[in-house]
Amino acid sequence: MEELEFKEIKRLLNVCYQCGTCVSSCAGGLVNPEKNIRKLIQNLIDSADISELKNSDLLWLCTSCYQCEDRCPEGVPLTTLLIRLKNMAADRGLIPASVQKEIDTLGTQSFTFPPAKSIIARRKRLGLPDLPRPAKTEMDTLIKLARTPVFKA
Amino acid sequence: MALDSPAPIREESTVKPEIGVFLCKCGKNIGGSVDVDSLARAIEDLPSVKHIQVNTYTCSEPGQAEIETAIAEHKLEKIVIAACSPRLHSPTWQELLRRSQLNPAMVEVANIREQCSWVHLHAHKEGTQKALELVRMAVARAELLQPVAELKVPVTQRALVVGGGVAGIQAALDLADDGYETVLVEKSPTIGGIMALIDKTFPTMDCSICILGPKMADAGKHKNIKLIANAEVSSISGYVGNFEVNIRQKARYVDETLCTACNDCVEVCPVDVVDEWSGNLGWRKAIYIPYPQSVPASYIIDEKNCLGLSPLACGKCIDACDKKAIIYEDRDRDYTYKVGAVIVAVGFKPFDAGRIPEYGYNRFDNVLTTLEFERLINAAGPTQGELVRPSDFKAPERVAFVNCVGSRDVRFNPYCSNFCCMESIKNALLIKEHWPDVAVTIFYIDIRAFGKGFEELYRRSREEGIRYVRGRPSRILQDPRSNNIKVMVEDTRSDTVLADEYDMVVLSVGADGPEALPLPLARTPEGFYIEAHPKLKPVDSPSDGVFIAGGAEAPKDIRETVTQASAAAGRAAGLLLRREVQIEPLFAVVDTESCNACGICATRCPYQAISAGKDKKTPARVNPALCKGCGTCAADCPQDSIIMTNFTDTMILRQIDVALQDNPAEKVLIFACNWCSYAGADLAGTSRIQYPTNTRIVRTMCSGRVDPDFVKHAYNQGAGAVMLTGCRPQDCHYISGNDFALKREKKIRRWMLKNGIADERFLIAWMSAAEGKKFADTVGRMSKIARQVKKAAERAA
Helix, strand or coil, X not given: CHHHHHHHHHHHHCCXXXXXXXXXXXXXXXXXXXXXHHHHXXXXXXXXXXXXXXXXXXXXXXXXXXXXXXXXXXXXXXXXXXXXXXXXXXXXXXXCHHHHHHHHHHHHHCCCCCCCHHHHHHHHHCCCCCCCCCCHHHXXXXXXXXXXXXXXX | CCCCCCCCCCCCCCCCCCEEEEEECCCHHHHCCCCHHHHHHHCCXXXXXXXXXXXXXXXXXXXXXXXXXXXXXXXXXXXXXXXXXXXHHHHHHHHHHHHCCCCCCCEEEEECHHHHHCCCCCCHHHHHHHHHHHHHHXXXXXXXXXXXXXXXXXXXXXXXXXXXXXXXXXXXXXXXXXXXXXXXXXXXXXXXXXXXXXXXXXXXXXXXXXXXXXXXXXXXXXXXXXXXCCEEEEEEEEECCEEEEEEEECCCCEXXXXXXXXXXXXXXXXXXXXXXXXXXXXXXXXXXXXXXXXXXXXXXXXXXCCCCCCCCCCCHHHHHCCCCCECXXXXXXXXXXXXXXXXXXXXXXXXXXXXXXXXCXXXXXXXXXXXXXXXXXXXXXXXXXXXXXXXXXXXXXXXXXXXXXXXXXXXXCCCCCCCHHHHHHHHHHHHHHHXXXXXXXXXXXXXXXXXXXXXXXXXXXXXXXXXXXXXXXXXXXECCCCCCEEEEEEECCCCEEXXXXXXXXXXXXXXXXXXXXXXXXXXXXCCCECCCECCCECCECCCCCEEECHHHCCCCCHHHHHHHXXXXXXXXXXXXXXXXXXXXXCCEEECCCCCCXXXXXXXXXXXXXXXXXXCCCCCCEECCCCCCCCCHHHXXXXXXXXXXXXXXXXHHHHHHHHHCCCCHHHCEEEEEEXXXXXXXXXXXXXXXXXXXXXXXXXXXXXXXXXXXXXXXXXXXXXXXXXXXXXXXXXXXXXXXXXXXXXXXXXXXXXXXXXXXXXHHHXXXXXXXXCCHHHHHHXXXXXXXXXXXXXXXXXXXX
């Protein structure tokens, strides 16, 4: 199943003629110039299986702004494919530590970026209500779902 | 010429053994996927088949000789060829029959290559089964073939060339020099086209107007050329050798024959208009001449901007003109010509760079297109050839060219424009030639320098210091203060994103197809005219007597355009030279006994070939020379009184029967028109685009031929799905056949509803001869539906 999925993604990527439009459109790449989405595409096309993904921090820098996908002259649905690749990487446990930490924080505190103590204090001072928090059970279900491999046969 | 309708023939299936079946392996092209020898064994039991033979290459000389021998030896009356598409070799088989003293209509082709072996490369068993059924369908049709008298018609000794760019000029001059009267129609006030606006040409750096100007002048005064500028073709009717053309010439308000282009009128005209002839970078007056070398060398009044075309409103130019050449009362004029051949040379349309919002064209002054740049550096252009940028008239120090704008981009045009690489390289060199200190950068994806002298020019440009950056810009921005242009691009050689500033950026735009002419010719989705055969008939159109040259066929440079124009002129001259031409014996015949003179057929005919029913008493009559055999009349005849020669109802119904003999529920029956969708299916074959084997094509000349009864018959025989396919709207080879086909959809769907046939099992799809992929995708979808129908039927049983 995973192999099929990877084959399908490679097929969609294979029309890429390496013009670099995605790279100069890439918000994630702009802050990390050494990360190059075009080279990631080339490496994926050349690689036999998805183990290539473990070297790819860039995957996790994608902000899903869709600029690359909208501008791609060869119609590669790049942002969409990156989301699929992220899922595949997660299934294999190839999630970078920083992203894993974000997931854990979400599970324990219901925020990916929990508000700082100073902000909570200021809200109190201004008489604003407490920030809403979903029920713990809902968060647990979400995290459990997120940890279930999508492509399990 | 005896053109009276022949007596109608109500056909009956002849089962006497008279048919020879010749099965071609086409080397491995067919033999590699279809077991041809087993086909031969499987049709032995057909009662009408007298002789069966397998050839390796049927179309080769020995292959043809074997057929001729077999015809003589076995006294064959008809032949069935199971080989490549009938669109490819039908003339060959017809000629073979003539040599064998048989009527050329006595052949039927089973298309087991393009529509079987090549599209089912790996499905040997199912492919062979399909090939067998295709052969059986062909035999069933052959049994009913009737001999048809061949018609010869005279060829009018005059040609029409539509479009006065370099293609049209070249074609008209060639024909005129050969002694043929040629009518040259140009939409603009002057001939010359895009080439006349270009500064220099690649790779030789010749001055464009210096080499074209003399040709324009020749075309303008040639004794055999009737030049009609500022005019459009409003209609073309008729057929090979006998076209009738109506041309509407817009009022010029200046007498071409009197005007001496002295400029006195321009000096007094008070109206300033943005000059489209200088790439919208300069001004002209309301009375103007596009450029000094214009042909006809005459001024024209732009009626939209003139103060009123009346001495009361202004009248300054009338007073200034000594020759009294200005006529405010001038009106549009209509011309009608009979011509024997037509050359379509309407050119391409430059891509509109404004369609790519991220490049900022139309928003930023200093972002130009190549054609605007050509005018800018042209000595006859708005700055007399001085290189300045539009925002502040400063000489730029840094200029960038962006290639592939609107080309190689599936959002706009998927194809390479063919000329934009060399156009950028040439323009970059022109800058370097005059202003060596200007820094010039070219952004490219790939450099395509394939023509004679192209690579050398590319190398020279690098020697001259032009900077090449391999990367396609994602975004172009203009600094509102400095008006400098920032180009966001990845240099893919060093994997770095550049955001450098330039004083001016030139977008190397590609080409869109032309606007449609009032001619029923197939075009690609982008609007380019499709040639009769991409390799062997590259300047013929699918319509006899109509030829294509230049940018109307595909984007191309000047040299290729001129080559094609001369080729088209040669083909047209060859036709005119013959003075008499054989026309395809395909026409409608009326059974006057059953005809009730309702007159519906006459309303279906786009050629006025049918006189019928005005008094509701006289039966319809068809003029076979005017009739082109589309069959739209026959499909809508409520009495079924119209018989299409060799495309009779019985023939088509028999083909459906045979196609659906085995496993009908899982089959898709496809009605395909000869000119577009059948040709599209052939293209899927030559491109080896694979699609499912449960597909059976019935060819008609036009989608208009498809009687709703055929569709009903297919469902009654158990067809899983039925498709009606034909030319894209407006591209119908018979002008309006597909419109009438579409009008029958409601009726068909209503019948389906009543008979419990799911709506999704019927599909009407329009596709051009260039859309092989679309054909394969569409039949692929319907194939799934048919297979579901079969499964559902099995579950129910």
